[in-house]
Amino acid sequence: MADAPVLEVRGIKVGYGPIKAIRDCSLDVAAGETVAVVGANGAGKTTLLRAISRMLPLEAGEIRFAGQSVAGRRTHLLARDGLLHVPEGRGVMPNLSVWENIRISWEVRPTEIAFEAALQRVFERFPRLAERRMQRAGTLSGGEQQMLALARAIANPPRLLLLDEPSLGLSPIMIAEAYKALRQFQADGMTILLVEQNVHAALRFAQRAYILKQGEIVAQGTGEGLLADPDMLKHYLGSK
Amino acid sequence: MIADHIMFTGVNVLLAWSVYVILLSGSVSFANGAFMAIGGYGAGVLTTKFGLPLVAGIPIAALGTAAFGMIIGLPALRTRGIYLILVTTGIAFCVKNAIEAIPYVGGVRGMRGLVGAEPWHVWVVAGVVGLLLWLLSRTPLQRILDAVREDELVARSLGINTVYVKVIAFGTGAALAAVAGGLYAHYMYVINPEHFGILVSVYVVLYVILGGVNNLWGPPLGAAVMTLLPELIRGLQAWRPIVFGVVIVILLLVRPEGLLPFRSPTARAKEARRG
Incomplete structure (x- = not known):
């Protein structure tokens, strides 16, 4: 501090x-x-x-x-x-797949984590997303879309x-x-x-x-x- | 006659892709007829007044048109949706009227003596453009364009310079339209501003919408069908435009997403993984 x-x-x-x-x-x-x-x-x-x-x-x-x-x-x-801002209303790309949504948040911001490792971390936290990796994000439930929005922060941890x-x-x-996932973020520091x-x-x-x-x-x-x-x-x- | 059809279909395929490239970043352009005009006249001036060969004239004109498109795009692309349609339509009108007012390029009477383009040239160019767009669809750049189109605000919050992406896409589309215009002009021998009226821009957007906006092969398919269809129904004479219009309406009702549908996420992910 x-x-x-x-x-x-x-x-x-x-x-x-x-x-x-x-x-x-x-x-x-x-x-x-x-x-x-x-x-x-x-x-x-x-x-x-x-x-x-x-x-x-x-x-x-x-x-x-x-x-x-x-x-x-x-x-x-x-x-x-x-500085990662997850806007109101999830901010996922509805016509892109789950995989593509994760991929793009990994690739546009510089990171040291390899994509395969990032993806594995996301799927460990959110197994639901692993099942739906090829699905269009717009067809996910509201809760799953929120998971996907939060997955960005795991794929490429922000400051x-x-x-x-x-x-x-x-x-x-x-x-x-959602708050359970956030508590894990909290525990990650x-x-x-x-x-x-x-x-x-x-x-x-x-x-x-x-x-x-x-x-x-x-x-x-x-x-x-x-x-x-x-x-x-x-x-x-x-x-x- | 057959040569004409092959030529015009090729030109329209290029034009359709020029709109598609801009659409990839989420912008609609009704100005591509104007970019085509600048390319046609620009290349025409270079070949007839400066004696440059066509292979030099067209790329130079295309680069100039790209620069023009980007300069205009910078303020124009701040608008979206229906406002962007109005702005680009305005550009189309301005360019046509400007050309009519320039005696150096013949004003309303047009420009003559443009030669050198053959139908196969257009198809070679179209093949190269198609290949490049296909390669693009397998790179991360495609995903960046997808993100900008899907949600600009989110794209920005992810770290994408959305203004840059949109302006580059606009410039690229302008250059493609200019190449189509240059080839068209040098096939026609004579061009005048009427060849590049607002209807050209509208038709090209129509090709893309009818062919499918979300699929690389949709725009050329739409362009080919829409260029050749009026010829196939030539026997209907005065009823031709009406039947043509009805076919468009029916197509939009039956296949609102265009002839070719959206690339499925699965297919895209597979492409991405291979690439």
């Missing part, structure tokens, strides 16, 4: 024209840490991740990835430097994994499966920042968490700590 954090976000402001989706947001993610940002629908979670991976420009503030400002760096170059709503649209059983509407799943998983409300960070703490304070959760998130 003596090193600079993998990700530093300092007072950023992001908007779509006159609408300010993120008004004031600062957070840190240290190496090997798993951090969640939770918030209601429309709190600005997706916007926050898009700003970090430079899919959206900043209006103010600064974002540093691996000690360097992301200003002026393009999304695909950040990706090659190890920072950004996950946008990994539980979106999944059945409770599949949500549990992967650095993860995820945003979630599913507050309980995210807080149980993350070591630290921030609460985002209408574009502002309004509270932070350990996952367990925030979970133990139902009044505050209710106040900020309007949930039980």
